[in-house]
Amino acid sequence: MSKLVYKNMKDTDTELYNLIMEEKQRQEESIELIASESYVSVPVLQASISLLHNKYSEGMVGERYYGGTDVIDKIEGLCKERALSVFNLDENVWDVNVQPYSGAIANFEIYNALIGPGGRLMGLDLFSGGHLSHGFKIENRKISVTSKYFESHPYKLKSDGSIDYEQMQRDFVDHKVSILIGGASAYPRDFDYKRMRKIADLNKAYLMADIAHISGLVACGRMNNPFEYCDVVMTTVQKMLKGPKAGIIFYRKMKNGVNIQNLINRSVFPGCQGGPHNQTIAGIAAALKIAKSEEYREFIDQVLRNMQAMTKVFLENGIKLLTNGTINHLALLDMRNIQMDGQVFSLDGSMFEWVCNFVNISLNKNSLPDDSSCLHPNGIRVGTVSVTTRGMKEDGCERIARMLVEIMKKLASYGLISVEETKERVRKDEWFTEMRVRVKDTVREYPIPGADLFERSND
Structure with missing residues (x-):
């Protein structure tokens, strides 16, 4: 036992080490839009x-x-x-x-x-x-x-x-x-x-x-x-x-x-x-x-600018927002009766969350005031804290919003089919495979703080 406690996880528990590395890869290759999540700083990780x-x-x-x-x-x-x-x-x-x-x-x-x-x-x-x-x-x-x-x-x-x-x-x-x-x-x-x-x-x-x-x-x-x-x-x-x-x-x-x-x-x-x-x-x-730093104040202002950039794209594409906009870091999208390219369609919030996760975009389904179910709500919540932490500006957030709009259009083209049929088509559709590649390419230039700290601690 005295020997094991001095060795690195990489050498003593490869199963757990590999899972942590798998999650690291997921985070690095994903666009994080969940409003309650962020990336901690290197000093926080060190503590x-x-x-x-x-x-x-x-x-x-x-x-x-x-x-x-x-x-x-x-x-x-x-x-x-x-x-x-x-x-x-x-x-x-x-x-x-x-x-x-x-x-x-x-x-x-x-x-x-x-x-x-x-x-x-x-x-x-x-x-x-x-x-x-x-x-x-x-x-x-x-x-x-x-x-x-x-x-x-x-x-x-x-x-x-x-x-x-x-x-x-x-x-x-x-x-x-x-x-x-x-x-x-x-x-x-x-x-x-x-x-x-x-x-x-x-x-x-x-x-x-x-x-x-x-x-x-x-x-x-x-x-x-x-x-x-x-x-x-x-x-x-x-x-x-x-x-x-x-x-x-x-x-x-x-x-x-x-x-x-x-x-x-x-x-x-x-x-x-x-x-x-x-x-x-x-x-x-x-x-x-x-x-307490001036850099943090600049970050906060960028979070707000990035959210305004995203909501502008949503509104321009016929997506309704709760309160018709936002003054903070998050927005709530109403997925009912979306008016886009001459057609009107609705999407289930939980289904849209699943599809976005499939292409490495993390966001979450969210209840709207007149919803009756938390599991299958009509809303989607998006936030800009995480992407701003990685260094994205307004142009990057506009690009992400347009990706979400494209996904909505693609799902609408499937017509009224069941949840399982939708998932099966998404898994087989090369369009979504290509979207996943686009997501990876989008975030590649924006590193996560301290992403290599765990690996270096195991060297």
Whole structure:
């Protein structure tokens, strides 16, 4: 055993090594349009494979249950300082917990801290672009654990795709909700936190923002600032911040005599978690260092320009978008009644996702407000964070959008056939084989950060 632990994976576990290399090849040869994904930086990768994995450190900075945590305290302290700095927060008013393992867990920890089991929460409905962890349920079944442990009363969008704040207010008061959540996983517009603050105050409730998807836009002042009005703000790190998979909870230390700081920290540990992942916290710190740079601001602006370039192509080709456009990094395509080249056709969102994956384009099916199924929705979600990270500009994103339009036209030419018949034709059709080659050629000149780091660690 003492010999095996010193050898490289390449030499001791070729099966796993080859699978990792297979995934590396897939990423390098694919166009990544999934709005919740990105590529981490080399410093984040380096932190993630560091010896910080070896240290257990239950507790908070300066209050650990293990010895040998002096350096760990310094790393977590640095991470907290950088988190507050990225969002320009006053450390006398705000604090932050960087230990949550993920965004969904962080959200649960917030609810557990502030409203407790059975407490009433209100977030954006999943079919309207909300997230599972905002209390998702359907008519006869509670789906997310956040709808099982807490009483969920979601708000929805109006027919034009905008948030129905008037109905939100009526339901919020009627149901005596204790925490109002502004945040989404698939919403191409902004939130009116000022108005939501007024609604929350009607019940003397907490206002929370989940900015997991838009944290970089908020940090760079490109979208409304939730910190002006919210009591708690949660973000993940792996999306726009391009860090490791983790959650961060920002909170006002006090509210109306309530010590939110103690409530949040105790909910994270020992309430919901054990020892923090120190290698991840170091990776968060590395990502936040980059997020404070001028280069990062330029990146954020390019993300927005790239998305506008893509949506222009979609609209010009008769594809409807939720809210008729977007102001952030993602867009929702309505695959019903597409008007293109004199014909009108509709495509199943899950089928289009499968076909795009076949040609090495990763995107995801997504529910639209009037959908009834998450598995076979009428929408497609696309985002530009990943392709922008690889260095693409507007011309490259226009080219990608035109590829998607071509795929839609090709599928429409098949006519009304079953899902299995469509898949079988796609597999045999040389047109799609050639499209896969075009995709590979498109991304070849745009490297992924740190793509060779794993290989070099095995030399």
